[in-house]
Amino acid sequence: MLSSTITGVILYFQAYNSAISQARSVMEQNLLQTKTSIDEKVSMIENISQIIAFDSRIQTLLDSAFINESFQLQDYRYNVAPIVDNIMRQNTYIHSIHVYMNNPTIPEIFELYDGFYSMKRMRGDEEYTSFMHDSQKSTNWRGLHLEKLLTTRPDVEAKADVFSYNRKILSGRNNEVNGLVEIEVTQSVLFQPLEDANPDVGSVLVMDSNSRVASNNTTQLSDETTKQLRAVLPGNNSKLNTLATIEGVRSIVISIPLTGPDLRLVGVFPVSNFVDKVNQSIQTSFIVLIAALIILSLLVYYLTVKLLSRMKVLLKAMKQVREGSIDVSVPVVWNDEFTQMALSFNHMTSRIHDLVETVYKSELLEKDAELKALESQINPHFLYNTLATISWVARKAKVPDIVKLSDSMAKFYRLVLNKGNSETLVANELDMVGAYLAIQKFRFEDRFDAVFEVDEQVRSCYTLKNIVQPLVENALIHGIEPKRSHGTIIIKAALEDDLVVIRIIDDGVGMSPDMRQDVIEGRNINTKGSGFAIANIKRRLQAYYGESQHIELYSRQGIGTVITLSFTARGIKNA
Structure with missing residues (x-):
């Protein structure tokens, strides 16, 4: 709602x-x-005033002095005056047209139409006087005012409210103002x-x-x-x-x-004239909405009662499991979502029953493993003590090679065991590799050199134990030993963009592209050793670092091999 x-x-x-x-x-x-x-009427009025003001006959009349009064009067009466009369007949919406003449020699004629008048009639009208003296204006609209009745008409009882448009009539000779045309239109018509x-x-x-x-x-x-x-x-x-x-x-x-x-x-x-229909539509929609909500509420109530009746059976079974009874199952009747829940519940209780038995057996095995672990703790101490005794006897017999060999062996096993921890410092990992290579030098009779290029910052980072030594061992056994000549193994370690990067480089025999692919994918190869070291180390790093680890292998036959490990740098852990 x-x-x-x-x-x-x-x-x-x-x-x-x-x-x-x-x-x-x-x-x-x-x-x-x-x-x-x-605007169309306004434009027509302005055009009519222009027609009158620029009529050559009217301009000639206003420019001429009445000398031959009989001839000129006849021309004025029959040729000029009807111009305004015809315009009035053709444009019935015009109330009146007045042509004011600045030529004092021309008489006013009232027999036919009171259209032409002397400019003297405008005296005393300030608005007209101001317009006539304004050289910048040639036309002017005058606001609402009473019409000018210049002649008495029997059919007119009162003056009408009109708007008037005025245009100056210029002389055709010297461009002076010779007259004025005024067109009046009533308020109701306009x-x-x-x-x-x-x-x-x-x-x-x-x-x-x-x-x-x-x-x-x-x-x-x-x-x-x-x-x-x-x-x-x-x-x-x-x-x-x-x-x-x-x-x-x-x-x-x-x-x-x-x-x-x-x-x-x-x-x-x-606004109400336009939104009334909207309000009516909203009211109708509101009524429909309320009706729909009532129907929906009844439907939801009915479905809820039906569904809860089946849900209560499942809740009752869950309560029995919570109280400790795991041999519980829910009857399966229909084929719907509740049935799927019932099947899942039955499967869950069955799995719980199996897991309880498995955990019980695991606890027994764990206790047995703890006893064996306690027993195995004796073996490292026995090994260290034995190696120490060998070193002491070698020193007493003045055999330095055996002293060095036994010390390297003791250091190697101490670092490999790492007190049972799976995580160690990069420094310890590199020291273990150093001890391993010192032992191998006796075996290979100094047929290879080991070079360490280590950034001091990387030594304090943590890593999984025993991830570098197997790779160095592969480089020695599969790269240097088959070479049958002096070789070199380089171990580099540094920090690059918050990553620990370790490279093992050898100038051994290298490997073919097919062999390189087999080594990366962990397939068994027909060479000395298991061939699973890289794949095993990759799985360990991925389980520990996730997607932030990476292993690269580059090798060319007759040139050598480069293995690069990279993983997230982690500082010294808090105690």
Whole structure:
């Protein structure tokens, strides 16, 4: 239940965040579509103003003085004035077009259409005056204001709220400002795409640079909502897509700047509209989960009762074994995991019974071995005493060779026996080899030389006893002796990367590749000696050092043989 609850919480937050993220993306795309529709109208208004401002007939009219009033008035009335009238008829969304003329000689005509007016009508309007005197601006959008009714119309009861776009009309002769075209579009027409926004999803509104609402798709928007929106929206009219709390409701707030007028398109969409389905889905999943847990609990309870009934039989048998009864067996009924456990238990009790008998017999044999070991302790002392007596008699008879031989023999056996220990110092192992070679020199009548190259640091390390002497013996018997001439055996010992490395080098007869492989693998070879020394030493080192030991054998016929032992360096053990 805990794991399911944690999983459910994680899945809920993932679904919640995913729904909000998707809603933010979708709502932003919807607002971008609305912005595109508004921008298209803005672009069309700007293009129409450009058409009027750059019309050669209008530029000629504004550049010309009315001298022949009859002819020019006729051309003005029938050729120039209808230009604005035709544009108005073709673009019904435009509320009005005003062309202001800076030429005082041109009269105003009201019979057909009130489209052309004198620039004097603009006097007193600071915004227009500032725009006309600004040489850096040729166009200008004016924010929401009441329309200009320059002529009285019977069908107009009140002035409408409009946005206006102004463009300067330049002279075709000297590039001076000869006039101004003003296009007005009503608020409702410009922001008609807002009506397509579903108010049930959220509020879509247009706000000016002072965060005042210019239009919205809802019938009423409270002052508190507007105030809180001002605190959320950026002051530089930049793009925004965030989450904020508006009037206590967690909402998605999206702001997109509009092209043309200094306005922004703002959307406020309550999060609850997008996560309600997620909550419903989570509730349904929770109910299903609870039902599944109840069914699972009943199933587990039933299985547990069934399984424990069989487990109790096994536990009872285990208890009998714990109390000392080993002649116990569990009945085997089914062919399942409990049956395998019962078979294993029966096999275990049978093995315990056999092991008890084996241990009992082993204890008897061990006691017998201890008695024999006590008896065998007499033999080394007898051997040392005998060798000491031989050495004393040789000194008395002044036979130094026998003295040296008996001393070497005593030293060799003392180091070989090592007080029964299987571990010894590298120094003792090398001293034993030295004693062995001293004895062999008498036998071989100084037909070989023994050279020791030993690093003093390696002498204090511990190793298994009797691992170097068999290899030196092989080098002497299988390498130097068949040579039938003087030879040399070199024993090197050093520390290399925390490893004890011992090399036995001889310049004997060497061996063939097949013989070398037989020696490494421990197979019997048709030479003097057993041929098992290297394989035996390798097994001993592997049992003691594991994988950190290594033995290498290199040999060439007629040149000699090199055997390298390497194993982990171990310092002097604590007492």
